[in-house]
Amino acid sequence: MRMEIQNQLFIQTRCFAATYANIEALLAFVAQASHLVGFDCTAADGIQLAVGEACSNIIKHGYGGEGSGEIICTCWSQATALAVILRDWAPPFDPTAQPMREPADPTRRLIPGGWGIFLMRHFVDELYYWRENETSNVLFLIKHKERNRWQSQPDKQAM
Amino acid sequence: MAITTRQAGDVTILAIRGKITIGVGEVELRNAVQQALDSDVHQLILNLRDVSTIDSSGVGELVSAYTTASNRGCRLKLCELPPKVQDVLTITQLITIFETYDSEEEAVESFA
Numbered sequence: 001m002r003m004e005i006q007n008q009l010f011i012q013t014r015c016f017a018a019t020y021a022n023i024e025a026l027l028a029f030v031a032q033a034s035h036l037v038g039f040d041c042t043a044a045d046g047i048q049l050a051v052g053e054a055c056s057n058i059i060k061h062g063y064g065g066e067g068s069g070e071i072i073c074t075c076w077s078q079a080t081a082l083a084v085i086l087r088d089w090a091p092p093f094d095p096t097a098q099p100m101r102e103p104a105d106p107t108r109r110l111i112p113g114g115w116g117i118f119l120m121r122h123f124v125d126e127l128y129y130w131r132e133n134e135t136s137n138v139l140f141l142i143k144h145k146e147r148n149r150w151q152s153q154p155d156k157q158a159m
Numbered sequence: 160m161a162i163t164t165r166q167a168g169d170v171t172i173l174a175i176r177g178k179i180t181i182g183v184g185e186v187e188l189r190n191a192v193q194q195a196l197d198s199d200v201h202q203l204i205l206n207l208r209d210v211s212t213i214d215s216s217g218v219g220e221l222v223s224a225y226t227t228a229s230n231r232g233c234r235l236k237l238c239e240l241p242p243k244v245q246d247v248l249t250i251t252q253l254i255t256i257f258e259t260y261d262s263e264e265e266a267v268e269s270f271a
Contacts, residue, residue: 020182045243052214056181066182103252110226112219115251119215122250 010036010077018088019066023055026073030084033075037082037145046123047143051084053116054095054139062090062137080146086139093137094129095120160184162191167267170202171195176209179217188217192224196231202270203228206263208239213247222253234258238266 014029016022027048034044055071063069069089076083100121101114121127126142160177173191178184195203205224213221221237228235238260240248248254260266 020180023180023182042246049212049214049247052180056214056216060181101251103250109253109256110222112222112226113215115215115218118251119247 011074012077013072013074015070015072017067018055018059018063018069018071018090020056020059022071023052023059026055026071027052029073030075033077033082033084034143036077037079039082039143039145043143043145047082047084047141050120050123050141050143051086053120054086054141057093057095057116058086058088058090058137058139062088062093064090081142081144084141086141087132087136089136092131094131095139096127096129160187162187164191164195167263170204170267170270171198171200172204172206172263172267174206174209178212179210179220180212180214181216185216185220188220188224192227192235196228196233201233203233203235204263204266205235205237206239206266207237207241207244208263210241210244213244218247218251218253221248221257225256234270236260236266236269238263 012033016026030048030051031044034047039047058071059066072087074085095117098117101108101118124141124143128140130138132138160175160179160183163174165172165174173195175188179188225235236258239262240259248257260269
């Protein structure tokens, strides 16, 4: 049964070792938060795909492989939106600054890689990155139930 | 991930079950396709009915399988795409490079 969270904000945080195997557990955590907001299956699957891509990037490009660090996942569930905040302590890696593949480009269609950031951007409505205190990377993914703005932008300092 | 191989005449079918995601099923898929190609297969179907999840790495593996097969004179087709897989291939427009079929039977018959 979905909890009623009208006008309330539920915040949950968990820490995961940065391994590919752990992405499944992290996505299950995100799925619970999606359920609280009341996303349908398609939207919930899309959010999980986007967060999974973000985590893969953190492990692969940030930490340079598995087992080198942690990812802290915070889910903000609101009545109209879900925000997922991923924090890691890898060297700076800004996925929002990476070039994104264009599906319509037929000359590159048979190149296997590079779809991660495209899929991440496709399945969430807003995506922000910042480097915090020169020590951690923060990636902020927001999905709205309806494409309204996040009701109250979270304070970066509070995270 | 589990992959079972079966034959329908000259057509080899790889039935894939589970995830095709980074660090999970991508290597198994690559090895299974490579093994089929090493066996001189020229007609190959990937049955994706039981694929639960795919991510960008999985998409990359499908594209690699397609190009590797093509380069070795093998025609590779997909069948029974679950909605999640169909969505990702549609969004990336990679659906246009693959021949896809609703059923395995149709895919097999298409080689005739």
